[in-house]
Amino acid sequence: MNLVDHIRKIHISQLLTNAPIHPFLLAAYPIVSLLGFNIDQVYAREANASLMLSLSTTALALTVFWLFFKNWKLAGLLASLLVVWFFLYGRFYEIVKGASLFGFLIGRHRYILIAWSLFLSCIAFLLSKRKKILPVLTKYLNIFTVILLCLPLIQIWDFYFQNLRNSKTLSDINVEPFVSWSDMSKPPDIYYIVLDGYQRADVQKDVFDIDISPFLSGLQQMDFYIADCAQSNYTRTTLSVSSTLNMDYLDTFRSDIKPDEKPTWLLPYFKHSIVRQQLELLGYETIVFKNPWQQMVWEDASIVYESSGTALLSPFEYLLYQTTLVRIYLDHQEAESRKLSDYEHYEDTQYALEQLSKITDIPGPKFVFAHLVIPHSPFVFGPDGEHISIPEGDGRRGHRYAVNYINKRMLEILPRIIKDSKTPPIIIVAADHGSPTGGMENALRILAAFYAPAARSQFYETITPVNVFRILFDSYFNTNLGLLPDRSYYSAQGQYFNFLEVPNDCMAID
Numbered sequence: 283m284n285l286v287d288h289i290r291k292i293h294i295s296q297l298l299t300n301a302p303i304h305p306f307l308l309a310a311y312p313i314v315s316l317l318g319f320n321i322d323q324v325y326a327r328e329a330n331a332s333l334m335l336s337l338s339t340t341a342l343a344l345t346v347f348w349l350f351f352k353n354w355k356l357a358g359l360l361a362s363l364l365v366v367w368f369f370l371y372g373r374f375y376e377i378v379k380g381a382s383l384f385g386f387l388i389g390r391h392r393y394i395l396i397a398w399s400l401f402l403s404c405i406a407f408l409l410s411k412r413k414k415i416l417p418v419l420t421k422y423l424n425i426f427t428v429i430l431l432c433l434p435l436i437q438i439w440d441f442y443f444q445n446l447r448n449s450k451t452l453s454d455i456n457v458e459p460f461v462s463w464s465d466m467s468k469p470p471d472i473y474y475i476v477l478d479g480y481q482r483a484d485v486q487k488d489v490f491d492i493d494i495s496p497f498l499s500g501l502q503q504m505d506f507y508i509a510d511c512a513q514s515n516y517t518r519t520t521l522s523v524s525s526t527l528n529m530d531y532l533d534t535f536r537s538d539i540k541p542d543e544k545p546t547w548l549l550p551y552f553k554h555s556i557v558r559q560q561l562e563l564l565g566y567e568t569i570v571f572k573n574p575w576q577q578m579v580w581e582d583a584s585i586v587y588e589s590s591g592t593a594l595l596s597p598f599e600y601l602l603y604q605t606t607l608v609r610i611y612l613d614h615q616e617a618e619s620r621k622l623s624d625y626e627h628y629e630d631t632q633y634a635l636e637q638l639s640k641i642t643d644i645p646g647p648k649f650v651f652a653h654l655v656i657p658h659s660p661f662v663f664g665p666d667g668e669h670i671s672i673p674e675g676d677g678r679r680g681h682r683y684a685v686n687y688i689n690k691r692m693l694e695i696l697p698r699i700i701k702d703s704k705t706p707p708i709i710i711v712a713a714d715h716g717s718p719t720g721g722m723e724n725a726l727r728i729l730a731a732f733y734a735p736a737a738r739s740q741f742y743e744t745i746t747p748v749n750v751f752r753i754l755f756d757s758y759f760n761t762n763l764g765l766l767p768d769r770s771y772y773s774a775q776g777q778y779f780n781f782l783e784v785p786n787d788c789m790a791i792d
Contacts, residue, residue: 302344302358302420305365307427309340311434312369316602318434321441322546328598340365355416359409362423367402372609374398391610444546459563461759469564469647470758471707473699474527475638476651477688478519479658480713482512482727484788489720492682497689501711501731504697511743511788512730513770514715518778520545520552520578522714523653526747527555529755529763532779541780553580557751558649564759566649569641571634573627573655580651585644589633596626628662628669631655639695642702653714657684667691700733708754709733712747726770726784734758744768744786 310333317329343364347357374394381389388394409416463469486492498508515531516522525532528551533539535551558568558580567584579586595603604612634652641650656663661672661680667687672680692711699707713728732741732750737757746768755761771781 301424302354302361304420304423304427305340305344305358305361306337307424307431308362308365308369309336311427311431312605313602314431314438315434316598316605318437318441320598320601321438322544322549324596324598326438328596332599332602336365351410353413353416355420356410356413359416359419359423360406363402363406363409367399368607369605371395371398371607372603372605375609391613395607395610441546459560461560461564461755461761463564463758464760468705469566470705471642471648471650471703472561472566472754473638473650473652473707473709475692475709475711476519476523476653476714477657477692477711477729478653478655478714479717480685480688480729481716481724482729482788483510485716485720485724485727486685489717489724490678490681490685492685494685494689497693498731500693501696504700504733505735505738506696506709506711506731506733507738507741509730509732509741509743509745511786512712512728513726513744513746513768513784513786513788514713514728515746515748515770517715517718517725517772518545519653519714520548521773521778522747524548524551524555526714526750527552527557529556529748529751530766531748531769539779541777543779545778549578552578553582558651560755560759561647561649564647566647567644569644569648569650571630571637571652571654573630573634573653578653583651587634587637589629624660624662624671625669627655627660631663632667635691635695639698639702642699654688656688657681663687696733706735707733708737708758710750712750714747722772722782723784723787725772727788744788746770 313329313333313336317324317326340361344357344361347360348354351357351360375391375398378394379389380387409419481489483494483498486494502508514522515525521532524535528535532548536547562568568580569585569587570580570583572579572586572588600612603609631654634654638650638652641648659677659680661677661684662669663684664670665683665686667690670683672683696709696711699709710732712730712732716725716727718725730745730747730750732738734741734754734757737753740753740757749765749768752763752765756763768786770784770786772784773779773781
């Protein structure tokens, strides 16, 4: 019997019984599981480096154990214990950290690591002395780890299947242009600058003790209209921006939305909105910027600005290593370790701010969508734009620094855009949502400022974003869309579509 015939006779059940495949499945599971849980926020490729490192290290450990014991099943079990020792340490530490025994603090790394290592070493010693049970353990561990790994793989597959099912995007449905430009001059460039989580002036003052009136005065001197009583329509970025760029409420997109459904089905509406479609049909180039929430980037835009700066660890990798033995280093070097993943966010935002004022040099009409994750956490900006890392629990200071810095940069960038634009541009500077700090109403109270000379008189104090492009299209592009009732809906984490309508009780101050 030649080798090919022999391989053909190997049955899957024999593979599960005899081959120690469980170390590799265990080595893959923590990475694939974290990816599955965050698949709507990150790309699958972000897990590649960690997965390759984990699998290759496991193969090396398996080989070393085999060379020492000359028994593949024992080597496999010891390799699996090593994987568990490394990947579960952070989770074990999280359970027992800070624990005391008779007044003595034992919940510290120095003690927990010793106890964790001794526990698994005892199991390894027992396995080496009871070799008769190795075949049975190998078989059932193989079966168990196959099932275990299938769970996040199904979650990932379901996400991509849903995306495929939703691939009949708005660009397939709404192909007929309903906007037009009748003037002989070039259509105006349109800048939609989203300052993520930037609250209204009254919230900044009452909750965070920040006076943003100098910033608002600077905008008014540039002829921006400030909606002092603006509220967002929703409290989540994907929901809010999808509604804004499609000029309608989400229940018009689908009538069967479940309260606890993930908002991933909205991504086609987010990326290929009616506003984007119509402007592109009119000849606009779409320009966007990379940010840490990569699934929200419009990869097929005309121009995608992406900084060359990279962090040692991506946010995904940082979350992963928090659950592993690397947690010891991350905890002992907390300030430095936070910079490992936050620096990429810092670089992306700084790069976007630098490029915004240069876009006027690009010929042709442009629709610029700049989703800037500031003043939203992570708080990585000092008041002068220096890179800092704010410790957990000091969010108010980080928020104050971020607000002061972005105010300063906007007052530098916006006048340059207006001055260098050949045709007076349209500029929207608005938040997608607020923050629930101080009450759920504050999660809807947002900054909203508009530079649109031909439409200035159409804006009003209590506007919500769903009506912004309706006003702009009616004022500039010969449509007759009219206004929708301004409604604001609060929803909690994990219950994205379980809406509670929040009335606007703001009293504008003249």
